[in-house]
Amino acid sequence: MASSPSLLPLGLLxxxxxxxxxxxxxxxxxxxxxxxxxxxxxxxxxxxCSPFRPSVRSSSWEDTMMNFMTYDESxxxxxxxxxxxxxxxxRSFVPIAPGRxxxxxxxxxxxxxLGTPAQPMLVALDTSSDAAWFPCTACTGCPSASxxxxxxxxxxxTYLPLPCGxxxxxxxxxxxxxxxxxxxxxxxxxxxxxxxxxxxxDILALASEVVQSYTFGCVQKMTGNSIPPQGLLxxxxxxxxxxxxxxxxxASTFSYCxxxxxxxxxxxxxxxxxxxxxxxxxxxxxxxxxxxSSLYYVSMIGIRVGRRVLDIPPSxxxxxxxxxxxxxxxxxxxxxxxxxxxxxxxxxxxxxRVKAAGPVTSLGGFDTCYNGAIKPxxxxxxxxxMNVTLPPDNVLIHSTAGSITCLAMAAAPDNxxxxxxxxxxxxxxxxxxxxDVPNARVGFAREFCTAAA
Numbered sequence: 001m002a003s004s005p006s007l008l009p010l011g012l013l014x015x016x017x018x019x020x021x022x023x024x025x026x027x028x029x030x031x032x033x034x035x036x037x038x039x040x041x042x043x044x045x046x047x048x049c050s051p052f053r054p055s056v057r058s059s060s061w062e063d064t065m066m067n068f069m070t071y072d073e074s075x076x077x078x079x080x081x082x083x084x085x086x087x088x089x090x091r092s093f094v095p096i097a098p099g100r101x102x103x104x105x106x107x108x109x110x111x112x113x114l115g116t117p118a119q120p121m122l123v124a125l126d127t128s129s130d131a132a133w134f135p136c137t138a139c140t141g142c143p144s145a146s147x148x149x150x151x152x153x154x155x156x157x158t159y160l161p162l163p164c165g166x167x168x169x170x171x172x173x174x175x176x177x178x179x180x181x182x183x184x185x186x187x188x189x190x191x192x193x194x195x196x197x198x199x200x201x202d203i204l205a206l207a208s209e210v211v212q213s214y215t216f217g218c219v220q221k222m223t224g225n226s227i228p229p230q231g232l233l234x235x236x237x238x239x240x241x242x243x244x245x246x247x248x249x250x251a252s253t254f255s256y257c258x259x260x261x262x263x264x265x266x267x268x269x270x271x272x273x274x275x276x277x278x279x280x281x282x283x284x285x286x287x288x289x290x291x292x293s294s295l296y297y298v299s300m301i302g303i304r305v306g307r308r309v310l311d312i313p314p315s316x317x318x319x320x321x322x323x324x325x326x327x328x329x330x331x332x333x334x335x336x337x338x339x340x341x342x343x344x345x346x347x348x349x350x351x352x353r354v355k356a357a358g359p360v361t362s363l364g365g366f367d368t369c370y371n372g373a374i375k376p377x378x379x380x381x382x383x384x385x386m387n388v389t390l391p392p393d394n395v396l397i398h399s400t401a402g403s404i405t406c407l408a409m410a411a412a413p414d415n416x417x418x419x420x421x422x423x424x425x426x427x428x429x430x431x432x433x434x435x436d437v438p439n440a441r442v443g444f445a446r447e448f449c450t451a452a453a
Contacts, residue, residue, distance in 0.1 A: 040110055040207045041095005041266035092209040093276075096125070096256060096268030107332055108258055108425065109230060110270055113205045114216075115156030121149050122230040125256070125270065127331040127435075130238030130294050131172065132204075133188070133197055133217035134231035141222035149230070153200065153218060160213075162199040168215050171239045172199055186217065193224025209272070211246055235331070236294030237437060246272075252437035253277065257449035258331070258429045260393065267451035274436070281434055282386035283443035289321040296435065298442050300327040300421060302382040303346055306353060309382070310345040317342065317421065325419035329433065329442060333424035335365075336409045340418060343411040346379070350407055353377040361404075366397075369406040373398075376407075381423065388444045394427050 094110045107124040114121050114134060121134060135142040137152045153159040162168055162184050164177035169184035176185040188195040197217030204214035216231075234241045235254065243252045250273040259268040271277065287297035300317050303310045316339045319326035338346065347368055351360055357374040360367075376396055380389040397408045408426050412418040430450055434443035 040093045040209070040270045040272070041268065092207060092250075092272040094206045094209075094270040094272065095266040096258065096270050108256075108268065110206060110233070111266075112231075112233070114151050115153075115202050116158040117155075118203075118205060119149075119151055119155070121151065123233040124230055125235055125331050126232055127235045127329065128295055129232065129234035129332075130236040130241035130244075131188070131217055131234050132214065132232060132240075132242065133195065133219055135222070136198075136218040136220065139219050139221060142219060151218065151231075153202075156202055158203050160201045162201060162215065166199070168199060168240065172217070175199075185220075188217070193222070195219050196221040206270075206272075209249075211249070214245060215240055234294075235435075237296075238294045241294065243437060249273065253435065255432050255434040255443075256331070257432050257447045258425055259450040260429050261334070261426070263450045265451035268449045277434055277436075278432055278443070278445050281432070281443040281445045283434070283436070283441040284383035284385045286435070286437065286440040286442050287319055287326065288440075289324070289326075291321060292324070296329045296442060297326050298329060298423075299384040300381060300423075301384055303342065304378075304380040304382060304387075305346065305349040306377045308349060310342075310349060312342045312345050316340075320419070323419055327421040327423060329423050329428070331425055331428070333422050334426055336424045336427045337412045337420075337422045338409065339421055340411050342421065343409065346409065347407065347411075350377065350379075363404060363406055365410050366406040366408075367410070369404055371403060372405065374405050381427075386444065388431070390427060391430070391446075394429060397426070 096108050096110055109122045109124050112121045112123045113119060134151045137150050164181060164184045169175050172186040174187040184199040186197055197219045200218045201213045201215050204211045253274045255271045255277055257268050284298050289295060289297055297319060299319060351368060354374050357370045361369045363369050376392050378389055379395050380387050395408060397406050430448050432445045432447040
């Protein structure tokens with residue numbers, strides 16, 4: 001089970017952001033129909049329509065992309081630590097939106113409410129974590145109520161702290177039950193940041209879908225700068241994940257369509273439960289790593305650029321639970337990272353095919369950039385049982401002025417366990433990504449879910 005939250009350092013850029021209260025009215029173009037039982041919208045945390053959008057312009061595109069790359073490197077360290085350490089009923093669609101201009105972090109967020117009466121919250125979706133946690137009032141080091149939504153346990157008539165003897169207390173990371181303590185506490189750590197939280201239960205609502213007695217962490221103390229102000233909803237496979245806690249409702253089945261991180265609307269959707277999922281969708285086998293059962297491992301067997309299948313050593317793609325090697329689908333990393341031999345083969349063939357575009361330049365962690373627009377070759381991720389051919393928008397990133405174009409992938413950082421390939425959210429955008437845990441399968445289907453600004 002994950003021992004830390006997956007939301008990672010926001011970087012120096014966040015120190016310049018002034019966040020607005022959750023209740024601040026959004027611009028008129030952000031208006032969306034009320035969430036319905038069948039619809040849960042997704043948005044990116046930087047979405048201008050989000051109540052966490054900054055009230056000042058962010059840094060340049062180049063600075064923003066480098067900041068995201070720094071975030072990704074930190075997240076890959078986290079994912080590497082995870083990899084190497086130890087009845088179907090209704091459906092629900094939850095709106096999703098991106099948050100690139102919101103908190104300058106590459107997460108996708110859904111609207112939720114917690115407690116009775118309901119208190120509105122934003123929760124980041126994370127397929128590689130289990131725990132849910134929310135910043136609570138009176139928290140030391142948490143964002144102030146004027147800049148971030150926080151949960152007030154004293155205002156909820158259904159809030160219930162969980163005692164040290166509860167089964168859930170044994171399932172959280174680093175549980176703490178000092179002598180005489182009335183309730184269970186636990187610690188989440190990442191790098192130089194940490195979270196201390198009390199274990200509790202309350203009513204959680206996504207759109208109009210209500211989950212009774214949901215177990216989560218009520219954050220009491222934060223240190224460091226790697227914890228963003230919104231809460232987190234773990235969509236992993238561990239005992240305290242959303243899937244496990246709602247198994248009777250949704251049969252451990254869900255899918256999402258992530259809109260472009262440049263989208264201004266709540267246009268993506270998180271679809272919960274087996275009903276309403278794509279009937280015609282190619283799938284690959286979901287693999288299990290007993291040491292880190294939360295991660296969604298799949299068998300990637302190759303990469304094709306144009307019609308050429310790249311010469312990649314099988315060891316670079318092989319699944320090995322002992323070392324954590326293999327390929328995972330992750331919603332919290334922004335740019336796909338490949339182990340060195342796989343990325344080198346992809347990069348070299350990509351450069352060869354766009355050689356006429358001019359000399360190759362670099363930008364931060366991106367080593368394959370060009371001055372001006374280019375026509376990229378088709379890139380196909382080959383999995384056991386399915387191929388996913390990426391459209392150009394999932395392959396390239398462009399500067400705001402259009403003067404720089406980069407391959408939106410990179411090699412795994414040298415300072416982490418570089419045996420893990422991560423298929424990240426830029427490459428997943430505008431696809432329906434389907435997770436069917438009971439039948440051990442993951443599927444991809446093209447679905448354009450990015451609405452115009």
